Amino acid sequence: MTTTTVIEHMFVLGIDPGLSVTGYGLVEGTQPPTALNAGVIRTDKDAPTSERLEELHRGLSDVFAESTPDAVALETVFTNRNLQTAISVGRASGVALLVSAQFGVPVFEYVPTSVKAAVTGDGSAGKPQVQTMVSRLLRLAELPKPPDVADALALALCHLRAAPLEARR
Secondary structure, eight states, X not given: OOOOXXXXXXXXXXXXXXXXXXXXXXXXXXXXXXXXXXXXXXXOTTSOHHHHHHHHHHHHXXXXXXXXXXXXXXXXXXOOSXXXXXXXXXXXXXXXXXXXXHTTOOEEEEOHHHHHHHHHSOTTOOHHHHHHHHHHHTTOSSOOSSHHHHHXXXXXXXXXXXXXXXXXX
């Protein structure tokens, strides 16, 4: 695995959006990077979509208020075989974008293959590989669970590695 410069003292909030489960992970760009906060926001599957989106908004607003990130790394919406999943992820992404704007935090979007490549060196890595490498890179005592948390932490790590390149543009 190649080493890349990480911006020190930058706080990045990774968000893996989903209507049922949204993962989040706050990482500080120290050497090595440090996970400061991570978890999931779950919405009531039986509630109307509008209420679930409001629940997600409230949960993400609380995370932003507690963590005060410098940047947000968000997974881009991609269309897979299930159009309904893509629509619900798109809605959750919209809430994440809105909350980021309300808190004045810039958002950087990454495709899943870029995130996997940044963390594992393989853009087609599976969830177990991502969990294992996130655990190693952040020196966690155990694997981050559920996978939504690992994905959110991976997004934050991806941005910390990409930020020095972005700064040169």
